[in-house]
Structures are given as C-alpha cells and as structure tokens.
Amino acid sequence: MAVGLSGGVDSSTALALLAEAGADAFGLSMRIWRPGAAPIAGVGDACYGPGELEDVAAAEALCAGLGVPYRALDLSAEYEARILGYFKREYLAGRTPNPCVRCNQEMKFGFLLERARSTGLDFELFATGHYARIEDRAGRPTLRRAADETKDQSYFIHRLSPATLSGVAFPLGGMSKAEVRAEARRLGLEVADKPESQDFIPGGYGALFDEQEPGDIVDEKGNVLGRHRGIVNYTIGQRRGLGVSTGPEPLYVAALDAERNRVVVTGDERLFCSGIEGGDAILHAEELAGASFEAFVRIRQNHRPARALVTVDGGAARVEFDSAQRAAAPGQSAVFYDADGFVLGGCVIERALR
Numbered sequence: 001m002a003v004g005l006s007g008g009v010d011s012s013t014a015l016a017l018l019a020e021a022g023a024d025a026f027g028l029s030m031r032i033w034r035p036g037a038a039p040i041a042g043v044g045d046a047c048y049g050p051g052e053l054e055d056v057a058a059a060e061a062l063c064a065g066l067g068v069p070y071r072a073l074d075l076s077a078e079y080e081a082r083i084l085g086y087f088k089r090e091y092l093a094g095r096t097p098n099p100c101v102r103c104n105q106e107m108k109f110g111f112l113l114e115r116a117r118s119t120g121l122d123f124e125l126f127a128t129g130h131y132a133r134i135e136d137r138a139g140r141p142t143l144r145r146a147a148d149e150t151k152d153q154s155y156f157i158h159r160l161s162p163a164t165l166s167g168v169a170f171p172l173g174g175m176s177k178a179e180v181r182a183e184a185r186r187l188g189l190e191v192a193d194k195p196e197s198q199d200f201i202p203g204g205y206g207a208l209f210d211e212q213e214p215g216d217i218v219d220e221k222g223n224v225l226g227r228h229r230g231i232v233n234y235t236i237g238q239r240r241g242l243g244v245s246t247g248p249e250p251l252y253v254a255a256l257d258a259e260r261n262r263v264v265v266t267g268d269e270r271l272f273c274s275g276i277e278g279g280d281a282i283l284h285a286e287e288l289a290g291a292s293f294e295a296f297v298r299i300r301q302n303h304r305p306a307r308a309l310v311t312v313d314g315g316a317a318r319v320e321f322d323s324a325q326r327a328a329a330p331g332q333s334a335v336f337y338d339a340d341g342f343v344l345g346g347c348v349i350e351r352a353l354r
Contacts, residue, residue, distance in 0.1 A: 007055030
C-alpha cells in the first residue's frame, strides 16, 4: 500500500496507523516546487513553495522512524504545466479557480500514481490523510462526506471517478481532527501538534504573478471609486483591502472585469444569487444525466451545502437554489451531494443567476 505524505499530521497519522495495524505500506510524496518557477519571495507552510523541503524531510524522517520505505517523486514540470499554468490563466481572466480540486484529480490521484508505478513501485491501494469516506453504493465505490463535517474534504476530491476510488483508502474519514491529533500523540509523532496549513502559497495568490497593472475600482454603474493593485489580488465577496467607500454601508467585490481591468464592487445584498450555471460538469450517477434532481450544493469549501434543483446535460449544469446563496464565484467548483452526504457530481461555476 502506498500512503501519500505531505509532512503534516493527517497523512503522517494515516501512515502510522496503517503500519501499526500491520499493513505492508510505504510513504510516497510528490515534489512540485522548483526554485525560479514562480516569483514567490516569502517562506511559510503552504502547499506550494520552498517550505516543501522541510515537508519532504519530515516525511522521510517519519518513514525512517516507522521502518517503512519512502519515495519522493519529482512532478514539478507536470505541476507547473497543469496546475500553475491553469491557475494563472484563470485568475488573469477574472475567474477564481480552486487549485486544490484540480491538483487532487490530476496530480495526487493522477500523475503521482502513474509515475510511481512506472518506476517499479508495486501497490494495489493508495491511502491519504483526506477527511472523506468511500462506501459502496449501487455496486460502485462512492465518495461520501467525512464523519466530521467540520473537516470534510470531499469538496476537493469530488471529481475522483469510481474507478479511481476503487484503489483508494481514506483511513481518517471516520475520525475527528481532535481524535487524529490524539492518535498522533499516542503514536509519538513529532507532527502531532503541528499547525494546519490552509494556504496554497506563502504570501497569498498574488505572489504567483509578476507586477500587475493597476486599474479602476468601479460600482455597478461604472462610476470610478478608486484604484486596484491588479485583479489577481481580489476575489468575489472580498471586503478587506478595497480602500473605497460610498457611505456607511461596506462594499464587496462583485465581479472581476478582466477585459477592462476593473474590479466591480457592490453592497452585500447584491452578492446573492438564485442559482448558477456551470461547465465541465461530471456525474458519478449516470442515471441522473439529462434529468433534474434534488441535491445539496456546495459552492466553495467552507460553504454549507444548500438545497437546490440540479440539471446536468452533457458538460453543462444548471443549479436553482431553494434560497439565495452568497458570493458564487466563476471558476470555483460547485459540488452536488445527496441527503446522506454522498457525492453525486459537480461542475465549475460559469456565472451566477441573479
């Protein structure tokens, strides 16, 4: 069994528990950071950046302590082309992509496993420290939200197909974060109290880009209210750091107009939408294709799934919420769940329906 390691408490505990249970396991990491690939100046604990050296060293030390093999494979070229390239294009187009969704599908559960097997590593299962569950449903492995919904990561891995899930295990899916840390302490892991990293890169997304062209901050009528520092530094629903005001009511980012290099702001009430239209849609239950079905839809990782009517036709999706939802951002993923927390599919948000 291969166990994906990031150097953090979750993946480390997953491997240690499997080793304790007698599994024939080894640690597997991907190297994605290459100095000079992006203009990142800061150093910090993040998914991408120079802090990777410390994470790989921690994973290697963990495996040495457990007496299991360890391999770290260089996938920096693939990452730069498929994740960084995509991320930059989307942001420069005024969209808000989610790099974790794409990275999980194409890198962690894609290129990493292909490269590992091509180098002669032999394994049937790939385990990770994700908080999610896999359960059999209608004769196929189906992704389900974690038992601890406050830590659930099914949003990030919702695009994994049943074929991929058949060779995957999530040992922590039934545990809470507190339970995982308690197990890490019991097992004597040095990372037991390591803080969580929720950053993509140190210094914020803008650190991936060269100096950006400033432009106008405008209201929905086009009135100029101020200047922005480059549209890549702003996201839908953002309030802080705008530096503009039209009165006592706060303003929020409503849209990123890449064509005219403008940031459009509005009052909070205008951020709500009745639904969304999406592209690049997938369904894990083929019987739902072409028909409308009820689902609970999450439009970002920290969004509470909202009841909606969903229609998927080919790669296009339409979602009509029972009640208006706030700050649906083009480029983000929308994930469809049933009432029991099973993932039905998802799409990439194209536009909000007002």
